[in-house]
Amino acid sequence: MRTAAAHAAPAMPVLADPGQLMARREALGAAHAAPLASYAAALRRSTGQPVPDADPADGGVAARLLLLLETPGPAIGRTGFVSRDNPAPTARNLRRFLAASGLARRETLIWNTVPFVIHAPGAANRAPSRREREAGLALLPGLLKLLPELAVVVLAGRAAAAAAPVLAVLRPSLPVLRMPHPSPTYVCTSPAVPQRIAATLAEAAATLGDTHRSIAA
Numbered sequence: 001m002r003t004a005a006a007h008a009a010p011a012m013p014v015l016a017d018p019g020q021l022m023a024r025r026e027a028l029g030a031a032h033a034a035p036l037a038s039y040a041a042a043l044r045r046s047t048g049q050p051v052p053d054a055d056p057a058d059g060g061v062a063a064r065l066l067l068l069l070e071t072p073g074p075a076i077g078r079t080g081f082v083s084r085d086n087p088a089p090t091a092r093n094l095r096r097f098l099a100a101s102g103l104a105r106r107e108t109l110i111w112n113t114v115p116f117v118i119h120a121p122g123a124a125n126r127a128p129s130r131r132e133r134e135a136g137l138a139l140l141p142g143l144l145k146l147l148p149e150l151a152v153v154v155l156a157g158r159a160a161a162a163a164a165p166v167l168a169v170l171r172p173s174l175p176v177l178r179m180p181h182p183s184p185t186y187v188c189t190s191p192a193v194p195q196r197i198a199a200t201l202a203e204a205a206a207t208l209g210d211t212h213r214s215i216a217a
Helices: 018-027 034-047 089-101 130-138 140-144 164-170 192-216
Strands: 065-069 108-112 152-156 176-179
Touching (some): 089 192, 130 140, 152 192, 164 176, 176 192
Parallel strands (some): 065 108, 065 152, 152 176
């Protein structure tokens, strides 16, 4: 017999709740989140494009792991955040993978290689063009200046992988890991894809553990 839990509906994504969304907006003024909120606001002014904020429920400027995705998805128009809590399939997958990895949320920051919205209102997301990738990569130094505790970067997807040479110049000693994008488009193509994502995040968690032990010693 199936239990009541088996019939329960999936939990609603946190940022689909207007009250929770308002609380996250208010939390952008917190010490760990405010510098990134200012950075995003400056990008909105300079690019003239929508640029979502980093989720203040994550580590903010104290983050030790930077997870770079590709571009803001359609859910951004509803929430204004780059977040694992967005009401979108990619966020749902990411939320699941991050929870399984054991990575503490306060250690992480999620951002996009191309931080501004590139799709037309109401249109499906698309891969960034070469010019858009280059424009996004040119903004990466400003982000890294805000992350003094950074100990590892995870690049998710092909567009994010283009950040590797930039990171090698800006932070030569920083470990950089690559994994497939967590979009259902990729995750559902082969069992190997979720396995690679899980393995990469596990390696990132181990890297943070090793860094912590090295500092403590």
